[in-house]
Structures are given as structure tokens and as C-alpha cells.
Amino acid sequence: MKEKLEKLKSILAETQDLGFAGAVLSWDQETYMPNGGAEARGHILGTLGKIAHQKFTSDEVGKLLEDLESETADLDPDSDDARLIKVTKREFEKNTKVPGDMIVEKANLTTASNMAWREARENNDFSLFAPHLEKLLDWNKRYVELFGPYDHIYDPLLDDYEPNMKTAEVKAIFDIVRPKQVEIIEAIAAKPEIDDSVLHQKYPIDAQTAMGNEIITAIGYDFNRGRMDTTHHPFSTTFGYGDNRITVRYEEDFFNPFLFAAMHEAGHAMYEQGVSKDLERTPLFGGTSLAIHESQSRLWENMVGRSKPFWDWYYPKLQERFPNQLENSDVNSFYKAINKVEPSYIRVEADEATYNLHIMLRMELEIDMMEGKIDIKDLPDAWNSRFEEYLGIVPDNDANGVLQDVHWSFGLYGYFSTYALGNLVSAQLWNRMLKDHPNVEEEIRAGNFTSIFNWMSEKVYRHGAKFDPQELVKSITGSNIDGDAYIQYLHKKFGDIYEL
């Protein structure tokens, strides 16, 4: 048994090494690669992906897993080794079910589709993208059939991002959350608009960087095991134990985009920096799902970074950095400005009160498409009418509506819901943490984030992908993922800000 386990681990280690190599190359592609390098980079990434896939889905791995499953039956089911075998088996079964032809087909479809999507968005012409989306929808319908029988046609898609979560669970959660968020937004709409002009001034980029470095170091991001670079779209990425990087973007005349992206991505990276070294070079080394990952990015970005105690701590330092910009502001008005609620077209710019609604409408449309309830050609209208229903406004054009996100052009269905689930989980974890550390708000006011960081490390980070998202949330909070905590959080926060 021990020998087989070591053999399996050595194959998995090499597979993960290849994945990390690909991650470094992708990071370089977004940060530093000259334009001329794109074609060769495509070849290299293709080769790395192909070899990793061959290694992982080999008959040898299949046989080792089969043998090990019976030979390790008396291991503690929560031990690293038992979990390693369980998670690897699940991934192996998923990966081996998809024929190589279909993987190649999807790669080809998405290349064409992504180009068409860019053109469609630029020209604000959905019809350019529609035939490609049609093909990718067809591909997804064939894909899910590989995983039948299922309770719901959308389940296999969701499972790719949230292992073992079902569509019915997510729908049930969202059905409760949605009307409550709509209610909050309507209540806010009746209140006077917040003046956020303080944010729309010149904030020199060097000073923004210095501020960002100070803040993310304070919350727990370790620059000895990471770094921060600039990309068009911010992201976080992992190259193995000890190297977890983030990227950010800057707007010199708007305060928000850099700092909150930095805190968001640092949240993702702190999760990965906190995974136990015992799990390195295995499939357990990394976040367990996109929703749990997003719970950490949103927790540090919003529950910490957009909180009043945080700015009680940092606002005086901010004033030192930007004395002219802030000379007519104070911490209360600044706090309100960064929390201004305003329904808007673009998901990535949405505030906390409206964000989930952007997600829900996307998931609902995805389900409708998969169920055949909606024709691709009718998607823009469906988008707009649902948008009006939830957010009270109608996008001025498809580029700001149905064409705004890149995900569908890559055939990614099931991905969006993880963003909203992450918000809900962040509030559940926060509330549970407050029971152990009731003075956290005071600590934040003193610039001390140790209790939060250590609690998250202990409860979430160190476990990596050992536990499924529902399993993890339940073991920490005592309940499954639900929206109560998040709705309470919104009520409290925006009740105070808008005097609801």
C-alpha cells in the first residue's frame, strides 16, 4: 500500500509541477510577455497541458487508485492520504470521462468564439457572437451527458467548480436571497444619493502602490512568498508552496479599482499561502472550490476593506498619503463614498448590495439555455428584461449587457454562481469567527488583523482541498451554505449608511 501511495504521489507531484509551470507561463503572458511571443507561448502551454493530462489520466493512475481505494479502507477518512485518494479519484473519473476529441473540439470552439465575442462586444452586435455561443451550448449539452444520470442538467457544470453541490441547492439559496436584495436596493433608491466625488480625483499610482503594499501586508499577505504586478484584469495565481502572486490594475483618477482589487486578490492568495505544506504537490494543494476561494477574497475586500473599523484605522494614514485629495473629506463621508449603492450595468463594478443580482440573472439564463427554455437569439432581450426586474434599469446596449463578460465565450457555464456563493459564505464565516473573537472590530481599528487571519488559516486555509465546500462550511459554521448571514450583513451595513 505504502509503495503504491508513494508511486501515485510521485505521478501527481509531476502533474502538479506541470500545472504550476503552465501557471508561470500564463502569468508571464499577462504581465511581461512581448506581443511577438504569443504563438510560441500557445504551443508551450498546449504541450504542458497535454502531458499533464496524459499523466493524470493514465491507466497506471487508474489502477493505483483502484488498488489504493480498497487497500486504504481503514485509514482515518479525514487523513491527508484518505482525502488525497478520494479527491484524486473524483478528478480522475471526471477527466477520463471526457474524450480527447471533445477537449480538442472545445479548444477550437473557444478560440473562435472568444475572437467573435471580442468583435461582437466592440461592435455592440450580439448576432456576431450568437452562432458561436450556440455551438458552445451544444458542446456543454453533450458534455453533461457524459456525467449522467444527474438530478438536473446543470449539475455536472456546477460540479466542475463546486464539487458535489447541486443546482437545486443553489437555486433554493438564491430564491431566498434575491427578493431580499431587491428590497434593500429599492429602499436605498428612495434615499438621497451619496456624494462619492472624493474618489474621483487624481491618486498618483506610486502612492496607490505604497498604500496597497502597506495594507495587504498588514492583513496578512506575505510578500516573501508573493509579489504584485499589473495586468488588464487582476488575478491571483500559485506556482507552488511559497510563491503566490497577485496582479492588480490602476486608475489614476478613481480611488477604488486598485485598492479593492489588491485586497480581493490578496484574499485569494492568502488562502493559497495558508494551505499546509504537507499537501504540496498533490491535488489537495489549493483552494477547495471557487466559492470558498471567493469567500476569502470578498471577506478581505468587503467585510474588512469596506468596513468602518478598517477606515477608522487607515483613514489618518490615507490623509497623510493624499492630503490634498482628502482635505474636504472625513472618515465618515469617505466610508460612505466607497460604499455607495447604485444599480449599474457592469458586474465587476457593482457594489455589495447589487452584485449578487448580476450573478443570479446569469445563472438563471444559463439554466434556461441548458434546459432549452430560451433560444440564443432571444438572450439579449431575456437579459434586459430580467435586469430591469432585479436592478430597476435596462442596459443601454448589449456591450454593457449580455456581451460584457468573457466567460460564455470560453464556454464556461456554472462558473458565475460561485461569485455569489462566495459572498454568502464570507458572511457565514465572519459571523462564526465573531463568536470566537468578539473584539475583532476593535482589533481592526488598531490595525491588527491577526485574529481574523489566524482563524481563517486554522479553519479554512490549511485544509486546502481536503473538504468539499458544503462539508467545509458545515464543519466550521454548523450549517450548510445559506444566505441569512449575508442578508443580515447587508441590512446592518446599508441600514446604517442609508438610515433605512
Add this chain to the structure above:
Amino acid sequence: MKEKLEKLKSILAETQDLGFAGAVLSWDQETYMPNGGAEARGHILGTLGKIAHQKFTSDEVGKLLEDLESETADLDPDSDDARLIKVTKREFEKNTKVPGDMIVEKANLTTASNMAWREARENNDFSLFAPHLEKLLDWNKRYVELFGPYDHIYDPLLDDYEPNMKTAEVKAIFDIVRPKQVEIIEAIAAKPEIDDSVLHQKYPIDAQTAMGNEIITAIGYDFNRGRMDTTHHPFSTTFGYGDNRITVRYEEDFFNPFLFAAMHEAGHAMYEQGVSKDLERTPLFGGTSLAIHESQSRLWENMVGRSKPFWDWYYPKLQERFPNQLENSDVNSFYKAINKVEPSYIRVEADEATYNLHIMLRMELEIDMMEGKIDIKDLPDAWNSRFEEYLGIVPDNDANGVLQDVHWSFGLYGYFSTYALGNLVSAQLWNRMLKDHPNVEEEIRAGNFTSIFNWMSEKVYRHGAKFDPQELVKSITGSNIDGDAYIQYLHKKFGDIYEL
């Protein structure tokens, strides 16, 4: 035949992709990787190297090569395909002769040896390094036996860097060059010292960078297919067709290190940028040997960058960039300053007149070690006495003498000679080019480097590794590698500068 060739090419393409992936990871390690990432990076590079080696030395490749060699007998021997098979076969045979155990053994030896070398250099204590060098010498002695019979025990080592060159050839060349260079140095020593204080002033780094970008772009380095970053030791590296980067280092209070490293590394990179795209993802895609590579780096660094016509062009621009630093200088004194000859301990800081002597003494000591003519413990003394013989001075300590270079700590024997050979070849190519473009000096004075660049592209760059170094030099210049042109070049240049 066609099918087998395609199969071989597809395996070689993946092998090269893995090599390029490793190159990106190594570049990142030197430029941007946080300290914490070192251990994981070692794992990933190890995995990439192992898989590439397995792929390249597989029985399948052996069989394909065997079949193709007979099936392609009627191909034009200079065609890409014929050369591909020839070069691949040579590399395959070399690679398959070395047992895996020996590769692992060397990796372990060099890790320990490099650490010991660092400590020895820091403490100026050769005895800390000696036992490690002893083991690596023993390894090299066993290594060369894998390639017997040979004419000279040093041949297989040299062959790793200069395919098909023999120790006897190199020794014969160096034996002619050495006394002539010693003569030149002695003649210069009798002349008044050049004042180079103009170079030892504050040159702000941003201004140095702007100057470097302007100059290397002018000579032909393509930033659309490259970039320049900062590392402790400058290098150039290739990540596939269209991505050839360089790195440089800066000294704010000394003019030389940045600019001449930038031109040197740009020379290497321009060679690689100029390899025909037809050869991409094959073993022919890259420079053919270290000496030919060095001929390009040294040609652009020295024959162009340290020439009078070059500064006739650039000195007025330099004055605009650094008006205060240059207010008491003129182009003649500046030109003399950057060409000051002065025997010194450190190879990488040596001027053109002394550089080759640093190399020759290293090669001679390597040969003595391989032939068993010298004990490792006597190496420092042997170094110092030969140093005095060639350069007229004795290193003040072993850190500035026998311990100065990293190469031996990695077990690299045979590598140094390529630096001197590169100098010799640069002059041979330059002279041949002058026959086709007699007005090149005038063109340089006008900031026009097109004739040189196009000539090198046509004669050298585009062929990649199709031709062996001697074969290439002979086909271009009509003679084998020799030192006449370089000695003439030194006489002319330093004769003028020092009025010899």
C-alpha cells in the same frame, strides 16, 4: 518517410516546448520570483527536465532516427530536414550514452559544490571548495570515458559546447594568439595610463535605461519580440520564436557595466531572433555553439559598441543625456576611456586586450586537471603563477583568483574556451563583412547598422544550429577559426589608442 519525420518532429517540438518552459521559469527565478518560491521552483524545473530527457532519449526517437537516416539518404545534405536528422542524431547519441544515475549524481554534486564554492569565495578559503572540485573532476573523467575513443581526454568536454571541435585545434589557435596578446599588453604597459575618471561619475539609472533602449533598438534588437529586465548577472534567453529576452545590471556610479552588457546580451538575442521560423520547435532552433553565440555578443559589444565610429554617432546624444557628467570630456577622450587597457584580476571586468588571457589560463588548467598533471590542492598556486606570466600581476587573494568564476562549481569544464573563440570569430566575420560592405564605418557614424545586421542575419542568424561552428565559419570566411583577424584588430585599435 514523411510520416516518420512528422512523428519525430512532433516529439522534438514537445521536447523543445518543455525546454522553453524551463527557460521561462529560470528567467522568472532570476528576475521576479520571491525568495519563498525557490524550493518549489526546483521541483518544477526538475520535473520539466526529467520529462524532456525521457522524451528525447526514448527508444521511439532512437528507432525513428535510425529509420530516417537510411530513408533520407538522398535528401540535400544541407536541407533543413537532413540537418535536423543529423544534429538530432548527434544529440541523441550523446544524451543516451550518459546513464541516468550519473546525471542524478552530478546534480547532487553540483548542488553541494556550488554552496561550498560560495562559502569558499566569501571566506577566501580554497580548501573549502577543493574536495568538491575533486569529486566533479572525477565525475568529468568518468563522463569523458563514455565517449571514447577520443584523441584527447578534453575533447568530449569541448564537444558539448563546440560540436566537433577538437582540443588540438583550440590549443593550436591559442598557442599562436597568447604570446601576441601578451606582447600587446606589455607594449601598452610602457605607455601613459589613460584617465577614465569620466566613466566613474553618477549616471542615473533611468537615463542609462533610456540610452540602452535607444542603442540596442538601433543596432537591431526587436523589443516587440523581447524585453529587458534586471538581474545580478546579465544573460539572454529564448522562449520560442518571437520571445528573446535579455537581462542587464546597473551601476549608478560607473558607466560601463550596463551599456556594454546590454549590447552584449542584445547581440546574443539578435542571433536567436534571427533564426529562421522554419526551424522553430526543432533542435536546430537556436545558436549553433557557444563560440558562435559569443562572436555575436562580442561583435556588437566591442567591434561596434567600443568603436570610434559608434561614438562619433552617439557621443552628441550621450552629451544631451548626461550634460554635466560630460562637460569636461570629448568624444576622443571618452572613446579612450571606455577602451582603457589594464591587467586586472576579474575576467568579467577585463578589457579586450587582456580578456582572452583570462580564458586561456583557465583552459590550460582544466586540461592539466583532466590529464592529471596538477593536483587540485595546487590549483591556486598554478593559477597565480600563470596569471603573473600572462598578465604581469598576481591576484591579491583566491577570491579574486581561482575562486572567482561559478563555472567549475557546476562541473563545467570546456566552457571557458568558447569565450575566447567567440572573440576570434567576431573579428573574422567582421573582416569578411567589410569586403561586402566597405562603407560600414561611415554607416555606423550615421547611426545606421542595417548592413551589419542584415549581413549577420543572412550569413549566421537564419541558419540556427544547422551548421557546426567550424563548418559555418569556413563557409562564410573561407577559413577555419583562427586568431589572425583578432590580433590584427587589437594591433590596429590599441596601436591607435596608445600610439604603439
